[in-house]
Amino acid sequence: MNTIIAIIPALPFISFLILVLFGGKLSRRASGWIGAGSVGIAALLTIITGISLLNSVTGEKYYTIILWKWIHAANLNAEIAFRLDSLSLIFCFVITFVGFLIHIYSIGFMEKDEGFTRFFAYMNLFVCSMLILVLADNILLMYLGWEGVGLCSYLLIGFWYKEPENGTAARKAFIITRIGDTAMIIGIFILFVSFGTFNIQDIMQLAQAKWAVGSSIAVITAALLLGGALGKSAQLPLQTWLPDAMAGPSPVSALIHAATMVTAGVYLIARTNVLFSLAPAVQTVIAIIGALTLLIAGFSALAQHDLKRILAYSTISQIGYMFLALGVGAYSAAIFHFMIHAFFKALLFLAAGVIILVLNEEHDIFKMGGLRKKMPAVFWTFLIGSASLSALPLVTAGFYSKDAILWFSYSSINGSIILWMAGVMGAFLTALYSFRMIFITFFGKTNTEPSFKAGILMTAPLLILAVLSLFGGFVELPASLGSVHLFSGLVNQVLPGVVIKNIENMEWLFQLISGVIALSGIYLAYRFYYRKPAYMETFKNSRLNHFFEKGFEFDKVYDTVFVKPVVWLAETDKKDFFDQLNISIAKLALLGNRVMSLTENGKLRWYLLSFAIGIALILTLMMTQ
């Protein structure tokens, strides 16, 4: 079993190499199935490993393998070593299994695209990097995976590179996440300097032993690591790249910008939870950032008219929930929501991809409408995804995962009623914008006719994900509703359980409230966007709506505060000494060119004369020696 965990990330990497080296010689069919098949086998191996891990009776509930020494210099040691415990297992499962479905979907989705092989090569490289990220046993290898997924995200956002805006979006995503990554690598250096090792388990043990709770070094390190997590997971204040990242193809948005990469921040915080428990102040900040982000992104989603941008803001908002859960110490709830979110958000993105493809690249939901009858399979799966997203009580998986977060945001010892209220407000917004999307896109009169019918390769993954979005929640039921704790039991093998305040258990009441809130959100969406759209027409032109649509104008603020001063400085500093030096070198070369080109005048006798002078010179030199 130990060797299998090394094979899991190796498979997509081998497939990546095949596609890059021999991609031109392979048929489209072959390269598609190599790309999807390698991830499929990896998913199979993950499931086999997972079953054996769950059934293992020995005390050690993890597999580990050291492949080779990566860096070995003085006391700096880093190995290519993998470690699979229950936390990595859940991430691996989502990456490979949801990734496999998305790869299958992509075979249909990218069918007519000229960059077919390139697409699958990038996707495989992404899956490999993401698996390295979650399986890495030392924090340096994890950082390799972390940057690897960032690179693939850049490559895939700018996949259709012939449009300049796509390139801009890709660069924006890369640069903004780089801000967080810089903070993170400084945090990693501090950890290495303090403990002399990169091994995550050793660091966690040493940190607990050496650092006091609330000591400044613990707070600084935790804050720096949090910076990395904020950038990658598109949380306040580094969230602005994700809506623009929708320039990439829809399967990319589903895999990278919904299901896996953007949750890397959640993984990082869960993995290094010891550091965060040593820095309670930072943990409180995480909860507050999560709550703020989910509200801001929720409001922004409400005003978008690009289908994929709605889903992008929704993703930011849902990851906000995960951060809220991490902040109050409810790690299992955060990971649970991550898994369920991966199911329904991948489903929504893939369904949106079908809609956009079938309507010939139409992104505007107000130009869709009436698609319910035209594409029933997509409608029903999209409806299930939206219901799960808006946490429709009892029947959807999203309800169980979100409800756990809401309950813990109040009842955990780090929780408070304000955090809970923010969460409930967010749940209301979620229900409202999800069903706004449904009513505008699928009901009403048809504005654009679908041009063709989506094939089985694209609809089958939708159906599987829809089933998971409905029934995936039954692995973890709250105490008031059956009390199943399979999932948290698994996660709590490696993560600390949530500490509950000493209060009366009123979980049923909170569930009732959040259920009512979700239903009322859906009802309001029905009233405003289906029954009486006229009311919303006035709101559509208001300044508040515009403010929401621009994502609270974060881009404008950053542009004025950071981008413009730097550009101004660069413009002003154009003619300093060093630039002059370079310019004069160029001028000298140009002058030389002018002088030398005078000799190339095409006069035969002139050339002869130069020969003669040259020979005379050489002879003179030889004689004088």
Add this chain to the structure above:
Amino acid sequence: MLTVPVETQILFAGILFFIGLVGLLVRRNLVFMLMSIEIMFNSAGLVFIIAARHWDQPDGQVMFIFILAVTAVEVAIGLALILQVYHHFKTLDVDAINKLKDDNS
């Protein structure tokens, strides 16, 4: 027998070569340029003869006959080319025959 010092003989060959070179540089007519080249060839041949005399070796004279053969071939080809050039351009001015030159420089 009149003996001329070898330095004077070499100087004579050098003067001959220089005359040929100057002729090559100053004349614009292709026929005269060819003749100048002939003069330079002969001055080189003369140096071989002088050397052969000086060291009493036959190699230099063998080499001169060789040079004569080469010169004959060279004149044949050169005159043929000049004939073609004259047919084509209706002139033998070497400065006017510059079709390979860029127009803009």
